Amino acid sequence: MAEEKDFALLTDLYELTMCASYFDNKINDTATFDLFIRDLPPNRSYFIAAGLEDAFNYLKNIRFTEEHIKFLKSKKIFKDDFLNYLKNFKFTGDVFALPEGTIFFPNEPILSVTAPIIEAQIVETFLLNAINLQTTIAIKASRVVYAAKNKPVIDFSLRRTQGTDAGMKVARTSYITGCVGTSNVLAGLKYKIPIYGTMAHSFVMAFEEEEKSFGAYSKTFPDTSIFLVDTYDTLKGVEKAALVAKELKKQGHKLKAIRLDSGDLVALSKSARKILDKNGLKYVNIFASGNLDEYKVEELLKKGALIDAFGVGTAMGVSKDAPYCDVVYKLVELNNKNKHLPTMKLSKGKVTYPGKKQVYRITDKNKNYIKDILALRDEKIDGKELLVKVMEKGKIIYKMPSLEEIRNKTKENLLKLPEKYKKLKNAAKYKVEISPELRKMTEKLNKKLSFD
Amino acid sequence: MAEEKDFALLTDLYELTMCASYFDNKINDTATFDLFIRDLPPNRSYFIAAGLEDAFNYLKNIRFTEEHIKFLKSKKIFKDDFLNYLKNFKFTGDVFALPEGTIFFPNEPILSVTAPIIEAQIVETFLLNAINLQTTIAIKASRVVYAAKNKPVIDFSLRRTQGTDAGMKVARTSYITGCVGTSNVLAGLKYKIPIYGTMAHSFVMAFEEEEKSFGAYSKTFPDTSIFLVDTYDTLKGVEKAALVAKELKKQGHKLKAIRLDSGDLVALSKSARKILDKNGLKYVNIFASGNLDEYKVEELLKKGALIDAFGVGTAMGVSKDAPYCDVVYKLVELNNKNKHLPTMKLSKGKVTYPGKKQVYRITDKNKNYIKDILALRDEKIDGKELLVKVMEKGKIIYKMPSLEEIRNKTKENLLKLPEKYKKLKNAAKYKVEISPELRKMTEKLNKKLSFD
Structure with a gap:
């Protein structure tokens, strides 16, 4: 089993090798990664955000111990200057998140991490693991x-x-x-x-x-x-x-x-x-x-x-009929030489939306959910902002709700999701609109990258 | 997450309430429980024993801490004499097991635990959890x-x-x-x-x-x-x-x-x-x-x-198409007033074989697997005995193989399983015979219980 003190190594090796190469090439621009789910699993019609508390605690506490460094050194993969960097590693970034119990939909970020790219990259595997299990079970x-x-x-x-x-x-x-x-x-x-x-x-x-x-x-x-x-x-x-x-x-x-x-x-x-x-x-x-x-x-x-x-x-x-969510962690913006460069990849069937985003929920007069708008974070959209700033410069600035509070909030949220979206099979498809600005940016970037 | 020091409480509440009632009723006869899998999951044709090392370590180390006892007391479910008993709880039983990497089939015990019934019962949940995950992933x-x-x-x-x-x-x-x-x-x-x-x-x-x-x-x-x-x-x-x-x-x-x-x-x-x-x-x-x-x-x-x-x-x-095995832990014998009483339940579709057992593997001259015979432990059957005594009176008496040794053994075992049993779909069904003595006992007990 993995103990908490070892969570820094509970990661895919490539997170560390990529970071070693960023380090080696003196690249540490500020990056924004979105953690989101591409598609609804079979018979599912919504997601419920869960696992955030573990994610925040991990980000707050991640440290590489002497034992970790010694092990990494023994693998003869990494140079000493990078291992020295890891000795003092801390996560110092900003995080936006959907509070636990929030109902959300494909392509909407559950977490959005902005940090020097090495920090933002190194935490990928653990964050996915934490969010995947609990979100899968929550649904x-x-x-x-x-x-x-x-x-x-x-x-x-x-x-x-x-x-x-x-x-x-x-x-x-x-x-x-x-x-x-x-x-x-x-x-x-x-x-x-x-x-x-x-x-x-x-x-x-x-x-x-x-x-x-x-x-x-x-x-x-x-x-x-x-x-x-x-x-x-x-x-x-x-x-x-x-x-x-x-x-x-x-x-x-x-x-x-x-x-x-x-x-x-x-x-x-x-x-x-x-x-x-x-x-x-x-x-x-x-x-x-x-x-x-x-x-x-x-x-x-x-x-x-x-x-x-x-x-x-x-x-x-085990969520037998859908034992995981297609949860991913994608680079959406890079602050390169003081330019904010939105990024996206084009791999077949796996296109992502670029840029720092916000999710807006549109409700009726009884606060029942009508639709969402996925927009750029600095767009002005009329609706409830779902993503909340939970960490700033590596510090949690969000009052963690108790389990009872999360439970009550989840119940309340589920009541606001109209019945037609909750059917066990063939539920209605909830509408997530892409805002005009986000659409424009996506198309522009798509053209640029396709012609590069 | 669950830390090792807390594994004693990583159990279903009913294990503790049943044990409290055994304790209260002064029942602590020696019981034998078999841990086995009822059916092959879809498209599967064999199992591979895995997770045993965790199971043994758990049995060796299980202890209720002060914090555990305090918590249980706070629930106002248990009487003080039972909680005092738990303070000094140790597992003192005997365990037979299939070594990790052994190929096995439905109804064959992976673990067989013989201990005072309170000890044998209290460990059920954890053992199932440990064996289920690793066996599922092994296949x-x-x-x-x-x-x-x-x-x-x-x-x-x-x-x-x-x-x-x-x-x-x-x-x-x-x-x-x-x-x-x-x-x-x-x-x-x-x-x-x-x-x-x-x-x-x-x-x-x-x-x-x-x-x-x-x-x-x-x-x-x-x-x-x-x-x-x-x-x-x-x-x-x-x-x-x-x-x-x-x-x-x-x-x-x-x-x-x-x-x-x-x-x-x-x-x-x-x-x-x-x-x-x-x-x-x-x-x-x-x-x-x-x-x-x-x-x-x-x-x-x-x-x-x-x-x-x-x-x-x-x-x-996550073993997507079969994310668990139908693993169970069933009482098969009870030493009651110096009589060995085999037991079984009759719930629809869930019949179990009674008595302490051994699994015999019949092979050809090249040691390729032909069939298994599930028999009573004291029957004399010509074949390789698969269940090995790994714990005696709570002590591990088995030399734990290294991971490399288990890996090599597993490879060897898989080579001895004929090709027709390894096809990904529609593989042949491996034969597990029930020995004459086991069959006789099962039928006798079935009649007795049906007429009670």
Whole structure:
């Protein structure tokens, strides 16, 4: 695993070799790089900015240690003067960013970094890694929460997330985007996220009879038990859970829920509800889990499943149907010999918009989103500016919101995104206009570069 | 991110609540849990064991710190006697495992943990997380390497892996399974994996002319430069690269390669080869990258692309088409009142095989794999035993191989797996037989549990 003190080396080698060559050629003009996503992944219709806090902390703290320098020296790739430069390396640039929880769209910068080109280049890989994971999960989790309508969704993904860091970030991001909590205990400690748990099949199997396992568990947790009922025969399991629940009731306690984890959840939830109700256990909730994702949750509710809460694991935790975003970090301006030179590349299918930019959001009188305008930063456009200056000369000048504040803001933002953009499939395409000035600059530069 | 000292809490809450209830009910019989994968992901035909080293280190080192106990206490879920128990918690069990690099198949245990049930249960989540990621990536990377035939493949995925831990593990696992190295510098430091780098489009764009960027880069790296040629017009880029390469040649240096990162790589590589050859630059390699995976690499080579090496990123680093394995951890035996009771669950579509097991591999006279037999551990079967005892009473009794040793072993193993099982699509299904004794036990238990 990568420890925080080693994040400076958590980079592609080419960032360092390019910087060595800039250094060698005495090039350190001020550069602006935009971090943005080219395209929407399949079935996605919006992005949610996430991972910014990690990005800022990285930029604030990046340092090359003695061990790093020694290692780089041992590779015999770099000259000593560059390694000496790295010893004192700090990020001293300015950063504009979309606050976490901001809804955004393709080509809109999430981060825009302006710094001496060596500094701006060296941070590329880590920034992409940080933003990619959390933004990918933010969209996925928000879709699951949307599908569940107002029923609680809990993140159950830790066992199958891609590594330990992802386990933490998925808990954080899914909480930001509307999950009510996570099964990940460490995320509870580190992020103060509510933690939830039920029981596993092994617990039921550890007792000679299913009913005894329920009895033993509720002895320990008389008011918070959730019985897993599908280890052998689901409906027989529900009957046994009901028996134990009635015993608990006599003692003044309430079974919290039963959990269904396999089989036809629509039919089983209806039958389970009947069994519970007939036993006077209307207050016992039905919790569902087992290979769920937004598509299955939507279908279950559409078919009338009587499910009160969902535990969603793997498919959300790895964003199964779209496990990454096409996030890139592109040079858009270079301050060369006191001229501001916008830049762009022309590689097939990969054209980028040049220049320092701002994203303007146009809303109706209720603040519902209508469209965005991607413009040059110094253009005057009527609309809400989405990119906020978060770092100046390497210092964070932005008050980091708490996780609860980000979560509330995200909820508010999602409410302002009209329904037609939130459908799980075939959602409407949100309009992002290119401003006249940005369009002009792009065309001019395109011509210039094509004829060079 | 999750630091190593906090791994004890990197667990699902239910592991702790179940253990609290075992503790409360004075249940601490010896249990055996198998960690295995139920099904092959789409297009996959084998698994490669990976992530074991992390699993063993976790089992050896798991401790609950003061901070952990304080946090758990604050949640008001647990009684003090259980929290006191956790303060002194250590894993004292026995572990059998498939050595890293072992090829295996569905239902075959990768890990088999025998310990007092509280210890065996509490470690579930972390073990699944560790094995899932690396095993998932091991298969994917081995497929990419297979598709590339004998051409080198380099891991370029760090920027899009799911978090920082995945960035490290992907570099490690892809190296084990045949990649020649990684772009991830920290993986170079921590795992001693060869590191590689080229240049990015931004470097080319930082100069007013493409040719100047090549000149500047090769000034710094006269013998190791790889020029990225597709920033504006690929073939014009190759011409410019050739000019600079000829200059280098005059000075006694050799351009290492050019890199193609977009467009029709078959046609472009052929044209680029011609340009290079015509300029007397036969020694300059052609390196390709840009949204590659095993399917594209196979197709490129089939169509005669003149590519000498591949940089493979996102699709490999997140195992795009199968971003997880259906890895589970199931109770298979419980030593209850001095009786060994095999256990299994019957949930629909999720039946597991009971009892402590061994995997036997049957090979031909050249040691090529023919089939496996999944058997009870104390059965006598003629074949190579794959599961090795790696921990005894909480101590590692297994000499951890070096990464190079694992890499060599994996290569050897893959050579013994007949070609028909390695095809990227529609590969043959490898036979895993269930031994007579295991079958008998499964049927008996099935009947018993169904009639309970």
